Each structure stands twice: as structure tokens, then as C-alpha cells.
Amino acid sequence: MKIKSLFFALALICIVQVHAQSYGAPYSSVECIDVELDGSITVRVSGHGRNDIDAAEQAKKNAVYNVIFKGVKVEGSNSAISRPLILEVNAEEKYQEFTNIFFADSGEYSKFVSMADRRWFTSKSKKSKKGKTWTTTVRVLRPELQKYLKERNIIKTK
Secondary structure, eight states: OOHHHHHHHHHHHHHHHHHEEETTTOOOOOEEEETTTTTTTTEEEEEEEHHHHHHHHHHHHHHHHHIIIIOOTTTOOOOOGSSSHHHHHHHHHHHHHHHHHHTSOOOOOGGGETTOOOOOOOOOOEETTTEEEEEEEEOOOOOHHHHHHHHTTOOOOO
């Protein structure tokens, strides 16, 4: 009986893990490539969508979302740039109304993403049962984004 319970628990954990990888945390695949002197961050990011265009847009959204709420890990460094712009607890829930508008299709998020660091033939598309996964390089204009959030009183000025 204990073996059956243990097997059931392990199977449940595996199912939850696969579910979390396929649906939740779409912005978890963000890797810092470079931090520019102006404060902008160049990242390698993935996005999922119905087609390449949707997946590419989702990748841009994921990069900006991470800079705002999750932070971007700078490998081998404890740089302040790795911290999220909003440090409040439960910020994602608190500012959900703002993020729904900000990250809407053709939303304001696109003003803070540059494709200038993208090299030819470095973006990759992968087809899956659920659509496409697009991996590309983008630059997030962190200082401009920070200023924008301060102007809207989302980041409190000291």
C-alpha cells in the first residue's frame, strides 16, 4: 500500500512539473548576455505562440516582464541590474490591471524593447504540439522603463 501511495505521489509531482513547464512561467527562459553602459540589458529570451509572429512578440513581453517583476540573472555577478524594478511583495497581483494594459497586443511594452542587438540567423523557431517557440536576442531599455514606471507612480521615488 505504501508503494502505491509513493508511486501516486511521484506521478502527481511529475504531472504538476510538466504542467508548470508548459503553461506557467513562460518568462523563465531569460538569460542575460550583456549590460550596456546606459543601463539597458541585452537578453536571450524565449516566447511561445500560435505562430512565429505571436511567439516573437511574447518573447519581447517576457523580457520586459522579467526586468520589471523577476529580475534578470547576470551570470557570475551580484550586480544590482539583476534585481527587478519593482521590489514590492505580491507586485504582480497588485499591478495586474496595469500589466494587462501595458502588455496588451501593441501595448506600451514595445517602446522599451530594441532589436538592435539581434544578429542575423540567431533567432530560432521550434514547432511543438501547442504552437511555436521563438528564441531571440533583445535589448530592454531599463532606464527608460524605470522612468516610465516612476511617472505612473508604480515605482515610488524616494
